[in-house]
Structure formats: structure tokens, C-alpha cells
Amino acid sequence: MFVCYTEPSRVPLKMKKVRVWNLVGDRVVWPEDRDEVFGRFLRRLKTVRVCLVNNLKDPRDGEPLDGFGLRGWPLCINATLSKSERLKTLIHELSHLLFPDAEEETIREVERVLWKKFTKKQRATLETYIPKRALQKVPSRATRQR
Numbered sequence: 638m639f640v641c642y643t644e645p646s647r648v649p650l651k652m653k654k655v656r657v658w659n660l661v662g663d664r665v666v667w668p669e670d671r672d673e674v675f676g677r678f679l680r681r682l683k684t685v686r687v688c689l690v691n692n693l694k695d696p697r698d699g700e701p702l703d704g705f706g707l708r709g710w711p712l713c714i715n716a717t718l719s720k721s722e723r724l725k726t727l728i729h730e731l732s733h734l735l736f737p738d739a740e741e742e743t744i745r746e747v748e749r750v751l752w753k754k755f756t757k758k759q760r761a762t763l764e765t766y767i768p769k770r771a772l773q774k775v776p777s778r779a780t781r782q783r
Contacts, residue, residue: 671754678731686711688773706730716771
């Protein structure tokens, strides 16, 4: 059997559709795909509020969480996490928003791949969206960003 690996197409980034399977498995993650996902993260961050919450618990059942991003709620990150864990959690929760039909195991793989593939500058940019001050409780659903 003959397998041919080609370079990614020269389609402009705005037209390219990155799907979850472009980021998981043993595939090569092209810089164009990484950059497209990063751009989609930034566009999403303009419409969703990110909160840092002390001892974050699931508002539905009270279970402790690293983060959550339920539709209609602010994207929340547990303030007890380290700086790098907070950023990984942000990537994880944004991946849920970008790929809503993907299962949790797939999202974890996407998080792992993007953590390795994002440049230092991209990580630093995403980090600016994580607030410095933590809230004592999860804000209400209706709260919007900026």
C-alpha cells in the first residue's frame, strides 16, 4: 500500500476549517492548524467571560472542578491551580466550546496537543485572559464580559 503525505493546502487561514480530528491521534499538527485554532480561541474569548474562582465547585452538583465552561455561564477556572495548570484548563475549556460534540477523552487529547504546539507567545497571549483576582463564588449565568 502506498501512502502519500503532502503539505497542507495553501488555503487562506480564514477559509480553512480545522476539525477535532486534525488535532488528535498520531497526525502531524500543522502550524496552520495550530494558528487557526488559536485565532478561534481569541475570537471566542471576546464573547465569553473568564473567571478565576476560589475552590471552584460544579454549580449543578457541588463537585470540585479544575474548570468549567457550560453554555450560558462564564468560563470558570479554579484559583487553587498553578499558573500553568490554569492555562491548560483554559485551553481545555475553550476546546469544549470549539468542539462541542467531542467527548471528554478527545478534548483531553486536544488540550495535550495544543499545550505542546502553541508557541510561547501564544501561551502568553492566552494567559492575559485569565484574571489575576479570584472570586469567592461562581458568577451568575447572565454576567457578560466587558
